[in-house]
Structure formats: C-alpha cells, structure tokens
Amino acid sequence: MAPSDPSSGSDETGARRADVRRAAAAWSGLAEPGDRTAGALLLAVGPVAALAWLRAAHDHGDRARAVARLRERIDDPVEELTPRRLLTALDRWGPRLGRVDPDRDARALRELGGRVLVRGDEGWPQGLDDLGPAAPACLWVRGDPRALLGPPAVALVGARAATSYGTAVAADLACGLADRGHAVVSGGAYGIDAAAHRGALAGDGPTVAVMAGGADRLYPAGNTDLLERMLARGGAVVAEVPVGATPTRSRFLRRNRLIAALTAATVVVEAAWRSGSLSTATHAAGLLRPVGAVPGPVTSMASTGCHRLLREHEAVCVTSVADVLELLPGGAPSGGAEETHHDPRDALRDVAREVLDGFDARRPMTLDELVPAVGLAASDVLAALGELELAGLAVRAAGGWELTAAARRPAAR
Amino acid sequence: MAPSDPSSGSDETGARRADVRRAAAAWSGLAEPGDRTAGALLLAVGPVAALAWLRAAHDHGDRARAVARLRERIDDPVEELTPRRLLTALDRWGPRLGRVDPDRDARALRELGGRVLVRGDEGWPQGLDDLGPAAPACLWVRGDPRALLGPPAVALVGARAATSYGTAVAADLACGLADRGHAVVSGGAYGIDAAAHRGALAGDGPTVAVMAGGADRLYPAGNTDLLERMLARGGAVVAEVPVGATPTRSRFLRRNRLIAALTAATVVVEAAWRSGSLSTATHAAGLLRPVGAVPGPVTSMASTGCHRLLREHEAVCVTSVADVLELLPGGAPSGGAEETHHDPRDALRDVAREVLDGFDARRPMTLDELVPAVGLAASDVLAALGELELAGLAVRAAGGWELTAAARRPAAR
Numbered sequence: 001m002a003p004s005d006p007s008s009g010s011d012e013t014g015a016r017r018a019d020v021r022r023a024a025a026a027w028s029g030l031a032e033p034g035d036r037t038a039g040a041l042l043l044a045v046g047p048v049a050a051l052a053w054l055r056a057a058h059d060h061g062d063r064a065r066a067v068a069r070l071r072e073r074i075d076d077p078v079e080e081l082t083p084r085r086l087l088t089a090l091d092r093w094g095p096r097l098g099r100v101d102p103d104r105d106a107r108a109l110r111e112l113g114g115r116v117l118v119r120g121d122e123g124w125p126q127g128l129d130d131l132g133p134a135a136p137a138c139l140w141v142r143g144d145p146r147a148l149l150g151p152p153a154v155a156l157v158g159a160r161a162a163t164s165y166g167t168a169v170a171a172d173l174a175c176g177l178a179d180r181g182h183a184v185v186s187g188g189a190y191g192i193d194a195a196a197h198r199g200a201l202a203g204d205g206p207t208v209a210v211m212a213g214g215a216d217r218l219y220p221a222g223n224t225d226l227l228e229r230m231l232a233r234g235g236a237v238v239a240e241v242p243v244g245a246t247p248t249r250s251r252f253l254r255r256n257r258l259i260a261a262l263t264a265a266t267v268v269v270e271a272a273w274r275s276g277s278l279s280t281a282t283h284a285a286g287l288l289r290p291v292g293a294v295p296g297p298v299t300s301m302a303s304t305g306c307h308r309l310l311r312e313h314e315a316v317c318v319t320s321v322a323d324v325l326e327l328l329p330g331g332a333p334s335g336g337a338e339e340t341h342h343d344p345r346d347a348l349r350d351v352a353r354e355v356l357d358g359f360d361a362r363r364p365m366t367l368d369e370l371v372p373a374v375g376l377a378a379s380d381v382l383a384a385l386g387e388l389e390l391a392g393l394a395v396r397a398a399g400g401w402e403l404t405a406a407a408r409r410p411a412a413r
Numbered sequence: 414m415a416p417s418d419p420s421s422g423s424d425e426t427g428a429r430r431a432d433v434r435r436a437a438a439a440w441s442g443l444a445e446p447g448d449r450t451a452g453a454l455l456l457a458v459g460p461v462a463a464l465a466w467l468r469a470a471h472d473h474g475d476r477a478r479a480v481a482r483l484r485e486r487i488d489d490p491v492e493e494l495t496p497r498r499l500l501t502a503l504d505r506w507g508p509r510l511g512r513v514d515p516d517r518d519a520r521a522l523r524e525l526g527g528r529v530l531v532r533g534d535e536g537w538p539q540g541l542d543d544l545g546p547a548a549p550a551c552l553w554v555r556g557d558p559r560a561l562l563g564p565p566a567v568a569l570v571g572a573r574a575a576t577s578y579g580t581a582v583a584a585d586l587a588c589g590l591a592d593r594g595h596a597v598v599s600g601g602a603y604g605i606d607a608a609a610h611r612g613a614l615a616g617d618g619p620t621v622a623v624m625a626g627g628a629d630r631l632y633p634a635g636n637t638d639l640l641e642r643m644l645a646r647g648g649a650v651v652a653e654v655p656v657g658a659t660p661t662r663s664r665f666l667r668r669n670r671l672i673a674a675l676t677a678a679t680v681v682v683e684a685a686w687r688s689g690s691l692s693t694a695t696h697a698a699g700l701l702r703p704v705g706a707v708p709g710p711v712t713s714m715a716s717t718g719c720h721r722l723l724r725e726h727e728a729v730c731v732t733s734v735a736d737v738l739e740l741l742p743g744g745a746p747s748g749g750a751e752e753t754h755h756d757p758r759d760a761l762r763d764v765a766r767e768v769l770d771g772f773d774a775r776r777p778m779t780l781d782e783l784v785p786a787v788g789l790a791a792s793d794v795l796a797a798l799g800e801l802e803l804a805g806l807a808v809r810a811a812g813g814w815e816l817t818a819a820a821r822r823p824a825a826r
Contacts, residue, residue: 032767032788091790099785165710248770250763274759295708295720297578298732307708310723310730317723317730319711346687350663354445357661372512375445377504 039133040080136240143236152264158192166270171199176321178205213247271305452546549653556649565677571605579683584612589734591618626660684718
C-alpha cells in the first residue's frame with residue numbers, strides 16, 4: 001500500500017481520513033453516478049455527515065424535519081438542495097442503505113491490488129473537481145493511480161463498431177502520445193477504445209480505462225487480457241461505482257463525463273451519428289476542455305459523428321499526434337508535418353514567379369523576349385531574373401537567361 | 414447572337430456599347446489577370462478612355478505629364494493609381510499595345526459560338542464586381558452565359574491528383590447540386606474538376622469551366638470531349654484572357670479568384686497540403702463567401718489540404734449535398750440524412766431511460782424490484798413506466814411490467 005494512503009494511518013487525522021474514505025465509498029453505491037443532489041450534499045457537509053444525516057432521516061421517519069434541519073446547517077443553499085429535491089433523493093438513496101458495504105468492497109478491491117481515492121488524496125485527479133456536484137464521490141482504482149499525474153492526459157474515444165481505418169488511426173495517435181509521456185484514457189471497450197489502449201502500450205506509456213461498472217469486472221470480457229496488460233504496465237482501471245456494480249447503459253453514458261474530466265483534451269476518432277463518444281466530447285466542451293475529431297471518408301458511417309462534431313464547431317480537426325499536442329495547454333502550433341520539403345519556388349515574390357512562368361523552358365531567352373511574354377516592365381523583369389538566379393532557378397546563358405533543372409521540375413499547381 | 418448583345422446594335426447607345434466592349438476586350442490582353450492598377454483605371458474612367466490614354470501616353474513620350482493629366486481627371490484617387498504605379502504600369506501595358514487585336518479575337522470567339530461580356534451586360538455575373546479592381550476587364554464566354562444566372566452557383570474544386578474517393582465524392586455532390594438547379598463551376602482540370610463537371614452533366618444541370626488561357630483552347634487537351642459536352646448541354650467555358658492566350662501558372666492561380674467570385678460558395682473536395690484549390694478557398698473567404706471542405710482519411714495526402722482548411726477554421730466540414738446547400742444564402746440546416754431512422758428510446762427522459770436500463774430483459778419485474786435496482790424514488794419509477802408504456806417499450810405483465818421487443822433491440826451506446 002502506498003505510504004500516502006491515509007486509511008493506513010493510525011493518528012487522529014488518519015482515522016478521520018479513513019472515515020471520510022469509508023463514507024465516500026458508501027455514497028458511491030448509494031447514489032447513481034452524476035446524481036447532482038448527492039454531489040452537492042457531499043460538497044456542502046462532507047461524506048461522513050451526509051451519511052449520518054441520511055441514516056437518521058431514513059430510519060426515523062420525519063423526513064420533512066430532517067430536511068429542514070439539514071438546510072439549516074448549509075450556509076449557502078444551492079439549487080440541487082431544495083427541500084423537494086432532498087425529499088425525492090431520500091426516496092432514491094434510502095432503499096440502498098441496507099445494501100452498501102464499503103468495508104467489504106474496499107477489502108475486495110485491495111485484494112485486487114487497488115485502493116479507494118477521495119478528494120484531497122495525493123493521487124486524486126484534480127480535473128474531477130471541475131465536475132462540481134457531478135463529481136464522483138470517490139474513485140475505485142486498480143493499477144497505478146499516478147498514471148494520471150504526469151504530463152496532460154488525453155482521452156481517445158470512439159465507436160465500438162470501428163473500421164480498420166479508425167483503429168489504425170487510434171493506435172497511431174495513442175502510440176505517439178504515449179511515446180511523449182501523455183497518458184491515454186479511454187473506456188476499455190471494443191473498437192476505438194481498445195485500439196487506443198493498445199497503441200499506448202505499444203508506445204510504452206501509461207493508459208487508463210474508465211469502467212462503467214465495478215473495477216473488479218474487467219469489461220467487456222473480450223478485453224480482459226488487454227486490461228490486465230494495462231494494469232501490469234503502469235496503467236490503471238478506474239470506476240466511480242463500487243466493486244460488483246453492473247455496467248448499465250446510463251452508467252456508460254455518465255462514465256463518459258469522467259473520461260472528459262480526467263483528461264486535458266478529448267479526441268473522437270470514429271463515431272456514428274449517434275454515439276456515446278459524442279457525449280464524452282460534449283462533456284469535455286462543457287468543462288471547457290478542447291475537443292478534437294478525426295475526419296474520415298464521408299462515405300464511412302463510422303465517421304459521421306466526427307464530421308458532425310466538426311460541422312457544429314465544437315471540435316478541431318485532428319489528423320496527427322502534432323495536432324493533438326496543439327490542443328493541450330501550452331501546445332504549440334504543429335506547423336504541419338507536410339511542411340518539411342522545400343521548393344525554392346515557394347519563397348519567390350509574385351513578380352519573380354511570373355517571370356519564371358514566362359520562360360520557354362526549352363531554350364535561353366533574352367530580356368527583350370521576356371518583357372512582352374510576361375507583361376511586366378523591363379526593370380521588374382531584370383530584378384526578377386536576379387531573384388531567380390539567387391534561388392538557383394535561372395542562370396545566365398548566351399545572350400540571356402535559361403532555367404535550371406530545379407525550375408523545370410513539376411510543382412504543385 | 415442573343416438580342417441583348419449590344420455589339421449588334423446600330424443606334425448610338427449600341428455603337429458606344431460596342432466601343433466599350435472592344436476596349437474592354439483589348440484591356441483583357443493588355444493587362445495580366447488581376448492587375449489591380451488596370452482594374453482601378455477601368456473603374457475610374459472606363460475602358461474606352463483608359464485605352465485612349467494608354468495609346469497617347471505610350472506614343473507621345475512624356476509619360477510623367479500623361480500620368481499627371483490622367484490623375485487630374487480622377488475625382489477620388491485610389492491607392493492603385495499613384496503616379497509611381499501608373500508609370501510602372503505603362504511599362505507593362507505599352508509593349509503589348511501592338512499585339513492586341515480585340516476585333517480579330519472577338520471574331521474568332523464568335524466563330525466558336527461565343528461572345529464577349531462586359532459589366533452592364535444582361536449576362537454579366539454580378540458576383541465578379543465584388544472583386545473590385547481585381548475584376549476582369551471582360552469575360553470571353555463560350556456556350557450559354559445564362560448558365561450562371563440561375564439558383565446560386567457552387568464552386569467544386571480540388572486536386573488534379575485526386576483519389577477515386579475524391580472523384581466519387583465530387584461527382585456525387587455535383588450531381589445532387591445540378592439536380593436541384595445549381596450550376597457547378599470548376600476549372601476544367603483533371604481529377605476533382607473533371608469529376609465535378611461530369612457529375613453535373615449526370616445530374617442534367619449546367620456546369621461552367623473557367624479556363625486559365627483563352628476560351629478557344631479547351632484545356633487540358635484530355636478533357637476536350639468533356640468540355641465540348643458541357644458546351645453542348647447548356648454549360649459554358651469562360652476566360653478573362655483573349656482567345657489564343659496561353660495558360661501560364663500565374664494565370665491558373667489568378668483564374669481561381671474568378672471561380673470564387675462566380676459562385677455563392679466554394680467547396681474543396683480533395684487538395685494536397687499546397688494546392689491551387691486552396692487559393693480558390695482563400696479568394697472565396699476574402700469575398701466573404703462561404704467555404705466548405707470535404708474531409709477524407711487522415712492517411713490520404715490528397716485530403717491534407719482540406720483538413721488544413723478545416724483546422725484553420727476557414728472552412729465548414731461538408732459531407733453531403735445537404736451540407737453544401739446549407740452554405741448557400743438562405744440555406745436551411747440540413748438536419749443530417751442520418752436522422753431518418755427513429756428509435757423510440759431517443760425521445761425518453763433520463764428517468765425513463767434509467768428505468769429501462771434497470772429492467773431485467775428476460776422477465777417481468779415488479780415495482781418493488783425496480784426501485785432499488787434503479788436507485789430512483791418509487792413515484793419516479795412509476796411515472797417512468799407510464800412513459801415507457803406510451804413509447805411502446807414496456808407493457809403490463811403478471812404482477813408488474815416487462816419489456817417489449819422494441820426495448821430489447823440493441824441501441825447505439
């Protein structure tokens with residue numbers, strides 16, 4: 001166990017931290033992911049007091065009075081904690097009180113080499129706090145939680161029904177990011193997610209999967225080997241629900257906000273017109289984190305969601321690792337990998353370019369021939385010839401000038 | 414000859430129009446395309462007076478005095494008509510005076526069934542005026558000039574070195590636009606241009622090629638059949654340089670501003686990182702006309718220019734005819750062709766969706782089973798069940814509810 005784990009401490013602070021951790025773990029099973037009333041309550045009074053209040057209110061019956069007393073304790077009431085919302089929430093949370101067992105669940109996680117992280121822990125990813133009342137009560141973490149504490153992490157997400165194009169691009173991007181030390185975060189699913197995790201492993205970087213169900217269930221089963229390999233190689237598997245929790249559809253969708261919040265940028269590699277990956281992008285945009293989308297053939301249904309993101313101006317077009325890096329805080333313009341080859345003609349002033357065009361490439365030409373051919377003044381043509389000579393594109397020949405081989409080479413129109 | 418052609422008139426106005434047409438045609442050979450000094454001069458004093466001045470200044474020697482006299486005639490001198498610029502321009506234009514022959518060239522064009530259009534003619538495309546001093550002196554038009562006077566025309570441009578993907582998309586877009594009456598304008602080149610023209614023909618719509626050289630030269634030679642077919646089927650071939658003029662590199666680049674100015678929107682289908690098609694997009698943006706770019710695989714060099722346009726936010730991502738129509742004046746949001754299939758689950762409120770997820774699909778469930786499974790209040794679960802029933806997703810069954818086939822069908826995550 002890492003020395004920073006306060007649940008192992010025996011002093012008073014350590015004991016209180018252990019209570020906080022236990023209560024937060026309980027809350028992660030009492031409230032569904034993203035329950036803003038629960039989140040607001042935990043932010044207002046902390047998980048220990050919130051749990052004590054819930055137990056008392058549920059056991060003793062006079063709920064209206066319990067709610068009123070709670071509201072007296074909160075200095076600055078928030079919209080999530082109106083009496084009506086709290087009363088409705090009691091109906092949601094109360095029936096689960098008898099079913100949560102944070103000590104049992106934490107023990108089960110420890111047996112898998114994992115630990116529960118709460119706000120304030122050294123390994124707690126700060127980015128989660130930006131979720132406000134939608135932040136998770138705690139994180140159930142297997143593997144190395146430090147995977148998320150290095151250079152800014154990047155979410156690479158996309159469709160399960162990916163094409164070979166999409167998985168190749170996802171793996172390439174992930175490999176390049178991992179190679180530069182950026183953790184790659186995804187959802188552990190088939191398709192783009194798995195390709196991203198695999199690419200990061202290939203680049204020898206940490207990669208993190210956020211589960212929709214409990215961290216004990218490596219889901220989907222077909223990716224168990226991949227997820228085990230990630231755990232063995234410095235990565236992590238994290239969840240906001242206790243061990244044993246099932247991955248429901250709504251948990252999948254809400255899990256996506258964690259992927260967005262854990263990373264500095266979200267890139268959607270392939271997504272159908274309706275796709276959960278788009279919800280990750282929406283969450284990222286809502287958190288004011290940059291969103292990228294990888295374009296693909298317009299004939300590919302698997303890219304329609306990415307093109308939708310590009311059209312709706314939420315997303316930046318991403319075609320390379322350099323483009324992803326540019327999305328990150330302090331990212332420099334990539335300049336474009338295609339800029340590497342240099343054609344001396346690219347640097348010419350317009351006039352010199354026109355004189356170049358006016359040349360008959362097969363023979364030397366005199367100034368008097370060039371002037372009407374180009375439609376420029378003689379003095380301009382002469383200056384341009386000097387420029388072409390310096391650029392290695394023209395040389396003096398008997399009675400005039402002629403083009404060099406560099407000038408005769410075909411250029412992009 | 415169309416009755417609106419003023420060169421055929423015999424009254425005084427007709428005679429003056431013929432002079433204007435002849436002088437403008439001369440200017441199209443005296444000044445290179447986009448020569449802003451020539452354009453400003455024509456706007457200031459008209460082509461007839463500008464030509465008379467040029468002849469006098471060139472023949473009689475005292476150029477400084479000629480320039481001074483000209484400037485006295487111009488009420489509101491513009492930056493293109495400073496003494497220095499006019500003197501330099503005389504050096505460019507003068508040597509060509511002996512070589513232009515607008516009557517001969519107009520005759521040659523008439524023999525090909527064409528005509529010279531000038532500003533003020535019925536068929537003159539108004540969009541050209543937005544070019545200001547960079548507007549062409551005249552248009553040398555073969556085919557039907559009315560091709561550009563229907564619903565807003567669209568420029569579809571792109572690389573000569575296109576892929577089969579790019580040519581297929583260009584042809585599809587062009588066919589769909591033509592089918593809706595929009596003229597498709599391009600450059601007549603191999604690759605994307607030719608595919609766009611062919612697609613428009615397939616859609617039975619007018620399509621217009623803008624040549625970099627004279628309209629008599631159907632360029633490139635390999636596209637002669639295509640260009641002839643366009644002429645025979647209500648389309649046009651236009652140029653801003655006289656018949657016989659050669660298509661130089663700089664004329665190709667400047668021709669692109671005409672493609673942008675003749676159309677209401679420019680869409681780049683495929684383009685390398687450096688490509689003349691990007692200059693068409695830049696001209697369109699400069700004219701405040703919308704620019705679209707078709708995405709493609711990030712692994713395709715032929716799409717790098719399109720992705721560059723998307724990244725630099727000049728261009729809107731275009732994947733369909735509907736997307737192109739949305740770029741046009743008054744274009745309505747396309748809504749997306751992929752929106753056509755309806756899943757009753759898409760319209761559910763979050764609560765109903767969560768109850769749906771909480772169901773065990775294999776058996777009926779009671780309210781008491783559903784409440785803890787879903788983690789919602791009983792009253793909420795009951796309301797959600799009503800909603801699911803209305804949506805045809807759940808039905809009452811012995812002692813509870815069960816899912817219908819529609820609810821058990823797999824959905825996009």
